[in-house]
Amino acid sequence: MLAMKAIWSFCLVALFLFGWSGNATAGELSDRLAKFPQWEKLTSVQPAVGDLAYPDWMAGDWKVKSTLVDLVAPLAPDIVTPGFDANSKQLNQPISFLVRFIPEKSPVSRSKTLPQINQKSSILVADRVFNSLNLARAYLGNEAVLSVKIDPNSPNRQITLLRGDRQLVSIVSDRATETTADGEFITTEVFQQLFKGGSRPYLNKVESTTAYRQVSQSPPTIEADQVTAVYLSPQDPDYFIANSHPVALYRYRLEFSPS
Incomplete structure (x- = not known):
């Protein structure tokens, strides 16, 4: 049960973790969200490089529902993914947690003539x-959760260590971003998930598309629509039967308020 629940739950992890690589064709990501649940294949994306640059209005500490x-x-x-029926019990059951968005730290200067100072960028x-x-x-x-580790050489690789010598490895491979005319910030991220520690390793591919919008500046409020x-x-025996179609789609409503 923990294995399947972990695989489903961590579909959201990429929402807060990974990097930016390029812009999508204008309107492509918003159109994709509007077509839910008629999704047929992965959206066009680019290789993931570096950290995701969020809009300034997302800065600070937030409580997310x-x-x-x-x-x-x-x-x-x-074809039904393991845990899909159990996950249906989570329908309309809100879960809250804290997140924060901070300025990116610039690399330490290696110049012999300039002081080595950790400076923060505007990203x-x-x-x-x-x-x-x-x-x-x-x-x-x-x-159940012991720790989370990020690869020091790549923000796009994460390992979550779970009790019982289990771990979930998430690796972002591709993504795209889009900013709409009305100010929505939309991201699509594609990542591999490998769950290790059960009777056999379980591997799948996940695409998460999220549209953030600033609802209010005072008090600060953000809402988001996410489809995973x-x-x-x-490696799955049904891979060719699925023919690049998603085998499970989850839609979330995210509400951000100051923590």
Whole structure:
């Protein structure tokens, strides 16, 4: 049960963790959200490089209320992902956790003539370890989640260590961003998830598309619409039957308020 619940819960992790690589074609990501649940294949994305630069209005500490508002198994009953039926019990059950977005730290200067000072840039990024650990414990419980580690050489690779010698490895491979005319900030991230420690490793591919919008400046309020699509890995025996279609779709409503 922990294995399947962990795989589902961590579909949200990329929302706060990973990096930016390029802009999508104008309107492509917003159109994709509008077509839910008629998704047929992965959106066009680019290789993930570096950290995601968030809008300035997302700076600071936030309490997030996440609610699963819809879920679909497009290929059922022929193909249903492990845990899909159990996840339906989470429908309309809000879960809260804390996140924060901070200025990115610039690399330490290596000049011999200039003082070596850690300077902060104007780029706003997620506090990856803080956000991911809070998210994981909100879904799985404090005792189940031991720690979260980010690869020091790549913000796009994360390992979540779970009790019982289990771990979830998440690696972002591709993504795109888009800013709409009315100020929505939309991201799409594609990442591989590998759950290790059960009777056999479980691998899948996840695409998470999220549209953030600033509702109010005083008090600061943000809302987001997120769709997470789960695809089979090439190692799955049903991979060719799925034919690049998602086998599970989850839609969330996210509400941000000052913590």
